[in-house]
Amino acid sequence: MKFLNQSKIFMVAMLASAFAFTACDKDDDDKDKEDPKMSKTYAYTFSGSYEGDHPSNLSADLKITEIDDNSAKVEVTLRNTISGEMYMIHAHDAADPATTPNNTPYNETPNAQVLVQMATGNGGDVTVSQTANMSYAELTSSYEAFFVVHDPLQDISTTDLTTYLVVGGFAREQ
Numbered sequence: 001m002k003f004l005n006q007s008k009i010f011m012v013a014m015l016a017s018a019f020a021f022t023a024c025d026k027d028d029d030d031k032d033k034e035d036p037k038m039s040k041t042y043a044y045t046f047s048g049s050y051e052g053d054h055p056s057n058l059s060a061d062l063k064i065t066e067i068d069d070n071s072a073k074v075e076v077t078l079r080n081t082i083s084g085e086m087y088m089i090h091a092h093d094a095a096d097p098a099t100t101p102n103n104t105p106y107n108e109t110p111n112a113q114v115l116v117q118m119a120t121g122n123g124g125d126v127t128v129s130q131t132a133n134m135s136y137a138e139l140t141s142s143y144e145a146f147f148v149v150h151d152p153l154q155d156i157s158t159t160d161l162t163t164y165l166v167v168g169g170f171a172r173e174q
Contacts, residue, residue: 038066038136044147044166044174051162052151055080060089060149060166066136074115074139075129078149081121085152089128091115091170092158094144106146108158114145114170121152145170 044060063075076089090110097103110116117128134143149166150156157163168174 040064040140040171042147042171042173044149044168047161047164047167049161049167050151050165052154054082054151054153054165058149058165060147062147062171064136064139064171067131069135070133072132072134072136072139073129074132075127076115076117076119076149077125077127078119078121079125081119081123081126082152083121083123085121087119087121087126087152087165088148088150088156089115089117089119090148092146092148094146102159104159110148110158111145114139114143115147140171143170147171 041061041063044062046056046058050056057080059079061077061079063073063077065073065075067073078087078089081087090112091114092106092108093111094105095107097105100106100108102108113133115130115132117130119126119128132139147166147168147170148164151163151165154163161167
């Protein structure tokens with residue numbers, strides 16, 4: 001009788017183990033079948049209109065990665081930063097110059113729903129990111145804006161292009 005009880009316990013344990021291993025295997029298969037997220041990186045070089053003392057070897061990469069149908073991760077890597085200096089990085093929505101206070105082709109207030117970040121230089125590469133309230137498709141195809149990195153060695157100006165270390169179309173080939 002004791003043997004039968006031990007046999008039943010052994011059988012139950014074996015069945016439970018089989019189900020557990022099968023369940024784990026299925027989860028791994030489901031992970032492999034998830035849709036891959038779209039991602040694209042855009043390279044930006046030093047602005048030709050810049051006038052200032054910042055070394056001209058600074059560059060930026062802007063990476064857009066799909067999160068879901070309504071949002072995307074916006075990641076910026078600045079290369080060759082100055083240690084200890086605070087870089088302002090953001091997106092300015094494109095606009096009709098006739099509708100802006102200083103006749104700029106963009107809204108002078110950065111779009112915080114897409115990208116407004118500060119990065120402290122470390123003498124090398126620094127990366128910042130945020131979630132944008134726009135889809136990957138919108139950001140990479142229909143969003144009309146400018147990507148800007150301000151010179152940390154000068155006062156911030158949203159109208160003086162000579163103070164922009166990097167300026168270009170947001171998430172567009174340069």
